[in-house]
Amino acid sequence: MSPGTRPLEPMEFALRCIASQGAAAYLIYLASPADIASVFGELQDELTTALPEIQAVKSSSARQLLEAVAAHDANVPLLVDASAYDAEAWRLLDRRRSSLQRSGVTAIMTTTDSFDALMRHAPNLMSWFGGDVFAFPGTEVLERRHASLREDRLAALRAWSGLTDAEVLEQARAQTLPRDPEYAEWLVLLGRGDLLNA
Amino acid sequence: MSQPAPQQTASEDRLARFRRLRGQLAPARDPSEVLVQGGYVERPDSVGRRIAAELELAPASSHVLIGGVGSGKTTELLVVDLILDAVDDTEALFVDVSRRHDIGRMKPGVVLAQVGLALTEWMDASTPGQQSRMAKSAADTLRALALGYIDPPWDPEPDYDETPGILDPPEQLDDAVQPFANCIRTLLGELSDLRPHFVVLLDGLDRMIDVSKFEEIVRQDIKALLSLGIGIVLVGPLRALYGVNKVLLEFFERSYYQPWLDVERDEGARQLLRSMLTQRVEPTVFEEKAIDRLVGSSGGVARDLFALAQSACLEAYLQGIDQIGVSQVEASVDAFGRKHMQGLRPEEIEVLQRVRTRREFVHTSESDLGLLMTRRVLEYRDRNQQPRYVVHPTIARFLKAMEP
Numbered sequence: 001m002s003p004g005t006r007p008l009e010p011m012e013f014a015l016r017c018i019a020s021q022g023a024a025a026y027l028i029y030l031a032s033p034a035d036i037a038s039v040f041g042e043l044q045d046e047l048t049t050a051l052p053e054i055q056a057v058k059s060s061s062a063r064q065l066l067e068a069v070a071a072h073d074a075n076v077p078l079l080v081d082a083s084a085y086d087a088e089a090w091r092l093l094d095r096r097r098s099s100l101q102r103s104g105v106t107a108i109m110t111t112t113d114s115f116d117a118l119m120r121h122a123p124n125l126m127s128w129f130g131g132d133v134f135a136f137p138g139t140e141v142l143e144r145r146h147a148s149l150r151e152d153r154l155a156a157l158r159a160w161s162g163l164t165d166a167e168v169l170e171q172a173r174a175q176t177l178p179r180d181p182e183y184a185e186w187l188v189l190l191g192r193g194d195l196l197n198a
Numbered sequence: 199m200s201q202p203a204p205q206q207t208a209s210e211d212r213l214a215r216f217r218r219l220r221g222q223l224a225p226a227r228d229p230s231e232v233l234v235q236g237g238y239v240e241r242p243d244s245v246g247r248r249i250a251a252e253l254e255l256a257p258a259s260s261h262v263l264i265g266g267v268g269s270g271k272t273t274e275l276l277v278v279d280l281i282l283d284a285v286d287d288t289e290a291l292f293v294d295v296s297r298r299h300d301i302g303r304m305k306p307g308v309v310l311a312q313v314g315l316a317l318t319e320w321m322d323a324s325t326p327g328q329q330s331r332m333a334k335s336a337a338d339t340l341r342a343l344a345l346g347y348i349d350p351p352w353d354p355e356p357d358y359d360e361t362p363g364i365l366d367p368p369e370q371l372d373d374a375v376q377p378f379a380n381c382i383r384t385l386l387g388e389l390s391d392l393r394p395h396f397v398v399l400l401d402g403l404d405r406m407i408d409v410s411k412f413e414e415i416v417r418q419d420i421k422a423l424l425s426l427g428i429g430i431v432l433v434g435p436l437r438a439l440y441g442v443n444k445v446l447l448e449f450f451e452r453s454y455y456q457p458w459l460d461v462e463r464d465e466g467a468r469q470l471l472r473s474m475l476t477q478r479v480e481p482t483v484f485e486e487k488a489i490d491r492l493v494g495s496s497g498g499v500a501r502d503l504f505a506l507a508q509s510a511c512l513e514a515y516l517q518g519i520d521q522i523g524v525s526q527v528e529a530s531v532d533a534f535g536r537k538h539m540q541g542l543r544p545e546e547i548e549v550l551q552r553v554r555t556r557r558e559f560v561h562t563s564e565s566d567l568g569l570l571m572t573r574r575v576l577e578y579r580d581r582n583q584q585p586r587y588v589v590h591p592t593i594a595r596f597l598k599a600m601e602p
Binding site: 003004005006015016019020021022023024025026028091092094095096097098099101102103112115116117118119120123124126127128129130131132133134165166169190191192 | 213216217224268297301302402504506534541596599
């Protein structure tokens with residue numbers, strides 16, 4: 001299982017953002033979907049005290065973020081809620097990375113799933129982040145619990161079919177996978193729901 | 199080209215100092231700013247210098263530069279720009295294609311349009327109010343075609359139908375592309391006394407995912423620019439290096455690969471990365487062993503070197519330490535590696551384990567190429583251009599811990 005990102009209390013994350021203002025730094029903070037709104041609010045409060053010029057950007061789309069970045073001076077600190085960004089949104093931001101170049105600190109809040117999509121689909125953008133990626137405490141534990149349940153279900157599917165994950169993926173790509181709903185579930189659990197429409 | 203790093207002043211307080219250091223080390227820093235303000239360290243085999251030398255001798259030649267994310271391609275392009283600045287009869291125009299157009303929607307004509315706009319802007323700045331009527335008309339037409347119009351600046355359609363001839367020229371450009379080429383030809387004619395040669399430095403196309411669209415751009419826009427006598431240096435997508443896509447490189451007279459630096463086997467590479475770091479900040483910022491650890495952990499990716507250093511800088515600030523040591527670097531390396539492990543699928547972990555333990559990597563799928571693009575797998579080249587593959591150093595220990 002993946003090692004997971006380092007847990008950090010919101011106040012500690014805020015301290016890192018404050019120390020990074022004016023340094024063209026990008027910091028990521030992960031939280032579960034249920035916690036995003038409250039944690040975002042908490043971060044906003046912490047950051048506004050030390051960086052009163054900070055702008056909070058609750059964008060539901062990558063294009064909105066690009067517009068928000070263009071609308072503010074490059075040195076203004078930004079706190080961005082990117083929890084709604086999917087693979088396509090991150091691909092767009094990766095292509096438009098030059099437009100995201102700023103001198104102020106940019107703190108981005110998102111979910112683990114969304115961040116996984118960033119890592120897969122935005123290789124240019126992710127190269128800017130370094131190791132400044134942290135998680136609200138408990139996020140990783142929750143994700144691990146989900147991962148454990150996911151793994152149990154995958155084990156059950158393997159036992160039921162006698163196939164391996166690799167064999168199922170190969171059949172999906174070749175469009176020879178049987179139509180049983182269990183196989184559709186299998187692909188989704190492997191994060192390859194895209195192959196359902198192949 | 200190299201200048202010493204900015205030094206701390208007596209009055210600088212601690213927070214200001216660390217913010218300054220973080221800024222100087224930022225991996226997202228604009229490469230042109232790095233060049234101008236000091237911080238650029240030239241590689242012994244500088245691709246930028248080689249390309250510039252070729253263009254000085256043959257200004258209408260074509261070059262493609264390919265390399266991994268964070269390998270310094272844009273910086274080398276800017277080096278070409280800087281060198282050609284000193285050549286009287288040649289003007290280099292730097293165009294980041296991604297700034298004015300979504301490269302996810304590339305089509306023939308987009309590159310020509312942007313080159314045309316860059317040319318009109320240069321003409322306006324260099325010969326204000328002195329252009330001929332024909333040049334002004336060409337510039338207005340080009341702007342209208344590129345940016346849109348309400349009333350077209352060209353003459354209305356003739357009131358007769360044109361009938362094409364029987365011959366179909368092999369060099370015919372797309373209907374979308376030809377008008378831009380015509381406008382650019384007019385502008386070049388206007389400017390030929392002032393600048394006999396133009397070279398276009400095209401950045402941003404390396405982020406294109408669809409290689410077939412990249413091929414269209416090469417066959418139409420790049421071909422058109424070359425037929426107009428304009429030199430080209432283009433940063434191309436990494437996937438153009440592999441498999442059937444390699445044939446695209448044959449459009450260009452020269453192709454260059456900007457590799458990551460082999461910090462495992464090449465002491466010169468390690469020294470180069472050390473220099474890059476100490477050129478950005480004063481040498482006393484890091485302990486010697488911390489610099490060694492940063493260089494090794496970067497895997498030879500310059501951008502990752504700065505990302506790790508920037509994070510280590512923050513760790514030191516938060517711990518109340520003034521000189522960054524191994525402990526702060528280790529914390530940074532750990533965080534980087536954790537981040538780098540995110541989003542990996544089980545089959546990708548299997549591939550990475552094979553690379554780590556057996557140095558085997560055969561990229562046959564998009565997923566495999568993705569591991570190269572996202573720098574989980576690093577490719578080094580020896581003097582004979584033979585590739586060698588390793589996993590990024592920051593994820594090696596996590597992979598080892600996951601070994602079945």
